[in-house]
Amino acid sequence: MRVFTVDGDGDHHGARGGGTMEACYAPEGYAEVDDDCDDGRADVHPGTTERCDGAAVDEDCDGVANPPSLCSCTTGTSSTCAEPGVCSAGTRDCVAGGWAACSIAPSTESCNGLDDDCDGLTDQGLTVTCFGDEDGDGFAAPGATDVALCPVMGRDAIGGCPVDFTDRPPLGASNLDCDDSDSSRAPDRTEACDGVDNDCDGAIDDGARVTCYADADRDGSPVGAAQEVCPAPGTMACPAGMTATSPESAGSDCDDSNAGRFPGAVEVCDAAGVDEDCDGAVNEGLTATCYADGDGDGFAPHGAASVTLCPTDLTMACPAGMTIIAPADASTADCDDGRADASPAAPEVCDLGSPAVDENCNGRANEGVEVTLFDDADGDGFGSTNTVTTCPGAPRTADNSADCNDRNAAVHPGAPGSDQPICGFGEVVCTVYVGFPPVLTPYRLGCKPMGSSDCDPLRSDWDYDCNGSVTPVVDSCRNTGGMCGASNPCMGGAVWDESLPGPPCGLTQGDGVRWGSCGCNGITRACSLSSSGHVGGFTCR
Numbered sequence: 001m002r003v004f005t006v007d008g009d010g011d012h013h014g015a016r017g018g019g020t021m022e023a024c025y026a027p028e029g030y031a032e033v034d035d036d037c038d039d040g041r042a043d044v045h046p047g048t049t050e051r052c053d054g055a056a057v058d059e060d061c062d063g064v065a066n067p068p069s070l071c072s073c074t075t076g077t078s079s080t081c082a083e084p085g086v087c088s089a090g091t092r093d094c095v096a097g098g099w100a101a102c103s104i105a106p107s108t109e110s111c112n113g114l115d116d117d118c119d120g121l122t123d124q125g126l127t128v129t130c131f132g133d134e135d136g137d138g139f140a141a142p143g144a145t146d147v148a149l150c151p152v153m154g155r156d157a158i159g160g161c162p163v164d165f166t167d168r169p170p171l172g173a174s175n176l177d178c179d180d181s182d183s184s185r186a187p188d189r190t191e192a193c194d195g196v197d198n199d200c201d202g203a204i205d206d207g208a209r210v211t212c213y214a215d216a217d218r219d220g221s222p223v224g225a226a227q228e229v230c231p232a233p234g235t236m237a238c239p240a241g242m243t244a245t246s247p248e249s250a251g252s253d254c255d256d257s258n259a260g261r262f263p264g265a266v267e268v269c270d271a272a273g274v275d276e277d278c279d280g281a282v283n284e285g286l287t288a289t290c291y292a293d294g295d296g297d298g299f300a301p302h303g304a305a306s307v308t309l310c311p312t313d314l315t316m317a318c319p320a321g322m323t324i325i326a327p328a329d330a331s332t333a334d335c336d337d338g339r340a341d342a343s344p345a346a347p348e349v350c351d352l353g354s355p356a357v358d359e360n361c362n363g364r365a366n367e368g369v370e371v372t373l374f375d376d377a378d379g380d381g382f383g384s385t386n387t388v389t390t391c392p393g394a395p396r397t398a399d400n401s402a403d404c405n406d407r408n409a410a411v412h413p414g415a416p417g418s419d420q421p422i423c424g425f426g427e428v429v430c431t432v433y434v435g436f437p438p439v440l441t442p443y444r445l446g447c448k449p450m451g452s453s454d455c456d457p458l459r460s461d462w463d464y465d466c467n468g469s470v471t472p473v474v475d476s477c478r479n480t481g482g483m484c485g486a487s488n489p490c491m492g493g494a495v496w497d498e499s500l501p502g503p504p505c506g507l508t509q510g511d512g513v514r515w516g517s518c519g520c521n522g523i524t525r526a527c528s529l530s531s532s533g534h535v536g537g538f539t540c541r
Helices: 085-089
Strands: 002-006 020-023 078-080 091-095 128-132 146-149 210-214 223-229 288-292 306-309 371-375 387-390 427-434 441-449 508-510 513-520 523-529
Touching: none
Parallel strands: none
Antiparallel strands: 002 020, 078 091, 128 146, 210 223, 288 306, 371 387, 427 441, 508 513, 513 523
16 A cells, blocks of 8 residues: 545645545545645646746745746847746747747647646646556556556547556456456456456356266266366356266266166166166066976976076066966965966866866865766666766766666666667576477567576566566567467467557566467467477467
């Protein structure tokens, strides 16, 4: 700071004993020296030329007015004018012992660098205070001194200071040019992010940088510490390869070379074990523990091998040949991994295998699916009264007990009659003949025990339609040409004729003779046959 004294007449000399002010540069109306003996006259101050005048003014403030050496002269002599400025180029003559007026008279002062009014001051009151401004940005460099210069028209914005000058004093940080060779750097410039202090505030790129984090894969997820960097051109956004998102708010990217890996990414189940969502876990919640399922029914047997792997689809399904259901107990374990139709989820099916299959794996076979049926030993669709618990439709079973002879498929309700005998166990078929040898006509088939000659041609178990009565095929005879008498046999080829009316031939057995009835010449008679089955005669009675 410097001390300046009041300069009332603007001659750059402060009044002796005048008021003072501390400042870096001379304020308006103040001067650096305080030696002016008359601060009301700009032509009076130390250093100006003393003049010989009638008012006896001490122009140079040396304490002597109109010294003899200045005012006395030899008449008739001449000399250069004692006045300063342009008047000093003139001459003066000595008349009557005193100097006459100078040949060049003072004129109105104009700002031209000359002392036009010959008062020892040049351009007083007409100049402007300017400071050097080499880059023309309107700001002076620190330490620039003030100079008085004639104003230039059209430069009123900077106080009329000419080119390379400014009227703005380098006072305070807001007025100091930090680089007077670069017009882009000045206190009123906008700070740009270029590594230069554009606004001359002592800080480089302040307010022009943005806080960013590395994001090489451009997935919006940061990595590393914060960096103050220049934004993308024309924006205040982070440049390419960086993001404004902080790790605190979004988490840190675990792989900045892979845009598919960042906090919040969808975790993908992959065999490579990639941590897509950067949570430190791989395939979490996405893998499935799969168990070997040999028959592909969705269930594994107890002790089945397992493996953890990625499912084949979004339903968490295991690949073919495996299942996600753990064989933990009877409700989840396959009891036969070689049969796709046997599993805890399979329906029990009634089967006749031996052993029967336990389809639903509950430890029992055919439970709840068997029914009570009747034995059908002869397979005619009609059962006996014997019941059996088995599968519906089992062979040799029927849903009824209407068969009166379950040993012969030809015997059942609704069966047609037949001349075939129904022989029991241990019996064989035999034939009864009628007639005289050597002409014998087959009478009917019958049954006899194996090894026996006794043929039983008519029995009660010959009930083919199970209606409770025996209806033989042939139940009457007639004489077709022989004689018929009280004691004569029927001759001439008697035949059985089932078309004749009469009771069935329900022959009775007694004393080895078969008895029955027949028609002889249309007259019903009792007939007898020998027990051997060979009829020596057929007697009508």
